[in-house]
Amino acid sequence: xxxxxxxxxxxxxxxxxxxxxxxxxxxxxxxxxxxxxxxxxxxxxxxxxxxxxxxxxxxxxxxxxxxxxxxxxxxxxxxxxxxxxxxxxxxxxxxxxxxxxxxxxxxxxxxxxxxxxxxxxxxxxxxxxxxxxxxxxxxxxxxxxxxxxxxxxxxxxxxxxxxxxxxxxxxxxxxxxxxxxxxxxxxxxxxxxxxxxxxxxxxxxxxxxxxxxxxxxxxxxxxxxxxxxxxxxxxxxxxxxxxxxxxxxxxxxxxxxxxxxxxxxxxxxxxxxxxxxxxxxxxxxxxxxxxxxxxxxxxxxxxxxxxxxxxxxxxxxxxxxxxxxxxxxxxxxxxxxxxxxxxxxxxxxxxxxxxxxxxxxxxxxxxxxxxxxxxxxxxxxxxxxxxxxxxxxxxxxxxxxxxxxxxxxxxxxxxxxxxxxxxxxx
Ligand code: PLP
Numbered sequence: 035x036x037x038x039x040x041x042x043x044x045x046x047x048x049x050x051x052x053x054x055x056x057x058x059x060x061x062x063x064x065x066x067x068x069x070x071x072x073x074x075x076x077x078x079x080x081x082x083x084x085x086x087x088x089x090x091x092x093x094x095x096x097x098x099x100x101x102x103x104x105x106x107x108x109x110x111x112x113x114x115x116x117x118x119x120x121x122x123x124x125x126x127x128x129x130x131x132x133x134x135x136x137x138x139x140x141x142x143x144x145x146x147x148x149x150x151x152x153x154x155x156x157x158x159x160x161x162x163x164x165x166x167x168x169x170x171x172x173x174x175x176x177x178x179x180x181x182x183x184x185x186x187x188x189x190x191x192x193x194x195x196x197x198x199x200x201x202x203x204x205x206x207x208x209x210x211x212x213x214x215x216x217x218x219x220x221x222x223x224x225x226x227x228x229x230x231x232x233x234x235x236x237x238x239x240x241x242x243x244x245x246x247x248x249x250x251x252x253x254x255x256x257x258x259x260x261x262x263x264x265x266x267x268x269x270x271x272x273x274x275x276x277x278x279x280x281x282x283x284x285x286x287x288x289x290x291x292x293x294x295x296x297x298x299x300x301x302x303x304x305x306x307x308x309x310x311x312x313x314x315x316x317x318x319x320x321x322x323x324x325x326x327x328x329x330x331x332x333x334x335x336x337x338x339x340x341x342x343x344x345x346x347x348x349x350x351x352x353x354x355x356x357x358x359x360x361x362x363x364x365x366x367x368x369x370x371x372x373x374x375x376x377x378x379x380x381x382x383x384x385x386x387x388x389x390x391x392x393x394x395x396x397x398x399x400x401x402x403x404x405x406x407x408x409x410x411x412x413x414x415x416x417x418x419x420x421x422x423x424x425x426x427x428x429x430x431x432x433x434x435x436x437x438x439x440x441x442x443x444x445x446x447x448x449x450x451x452x453x454x455x456x457x458x459x460x
């Protein structure tokens with residue numbers, strides 16, 4: 035197949051006529067499909083239903099230190115939950131605080147605390163003229179919304195398959211004291227599914243920040259979310275690397291079981307140095323008398339340990355893998371060689387990232403919507419919702435059924451072709 039950009043005007047007009055007809059046919063079907071958010075499908079949620087039974091009847095509701103989990107107490111997590119989330123985060127239990135149901139909520143709180151009270155005795159960010167955050171792009175829209183909410187200036191850092199452009203990161207972090215943090219999704223990144231290389235992690239650990247309160251926001255949301263048993267990505271453990279580099283306090287590592295058990299009803303945790311966790315605890319003791327220990331107990335009794343988590347994640351993978359493969363096969367079959375798009379092929383996580391020709395993403399997403407397929411808004415993967423090239427689209431294949439997804443992928447590739455032809459005819 036010829037590249038679209040090498041086609042004559044007549045050839046493009048012929049294609050447009052054909053695609054317009056196909057589009058009208060699809061539109062007439064009145065579809066209502068959603069590939070917009072990374073939500074597990076109902077059959078994935080069914081995998082954890084037995085968890086609802088582990089505390090039923092006359093179950094012992096004391097944690098291993100004898101504390102009654104039905105009552106107040108134990109502010110930073112029951113020991114067995116710290117062990118479980120510690121294993122998941124690859125750190126010792128003493129480097130873990132267990133929170134409530136959402137890691138994003140903890141990230142928001144962490145920024146809010148730094149803003150109002152400062153990081154470990156440093157000037158609160160609200161008293162500074164300028165606070166900046168580095169944002170690897172494309173990235174997670176909800177991260178960017180938190181920093182935007184606090185009026186923090188966001189700076190785009192291009193992503194590569196190895197992670198963020200580390201030359202840029204080092205320059206900003208090591209030279210500008212207004213740079214206070216960086217958002218990272220280091221494994222199976224949202225939306226590209228990239229995993230930071232060993233060299234990238236080491237360069238993070240060896241940063242020499244101009245600001246003493248600079249922190250890496252290491253959101254390891256997809257740490258055990260593999261699609262393949264025999265083709266997994268590996269990520270170097272950052273806390274250990276930072277400690278070895280003499281930078282033990284430079285990183286906060288966030289995680290949760292949202293896409294392991296139930297989104298919105300899982301457990302979240304932060305892993306960090308003792309000094310950082312003490313800083314977190316000062317705020318926590320004012321904020322709450324304790325998080326949901328029954329949910330912590332439920333998770334520990336259901337999963338038991340890291341092996342239980344891995345076995346469970348294999349079941350998720352069995353459901354997710356065919357969906358990813360179906361979308362990727364459709365993209366490969368319909369778009370390869372046309373020069374109108376590129377896409378990632380992740381080994382885990384929840385997303386595929388698609389880059390259209392420049393100036394086409396918004397129109398593709400709008401066209402898909404017109405045909406009844408909702409995608410994540412174009413631009414959402416960039417700070418302030420502004421994709422400078424208007425080319426990135428996040429595809430979330432998890433929620434629709436395989437049948438629905440086949441149809442949605444078909445609609446998507448047709449919209450890509452149609453909008454690209456229209457662009458070239460401009
Ligand atoms: N971090 C990333 C990178 C995510 O993609 C998501 C959800 O999509 C979250 C955090 C949300 O996590 P939680 O449910 O623990 O708040």
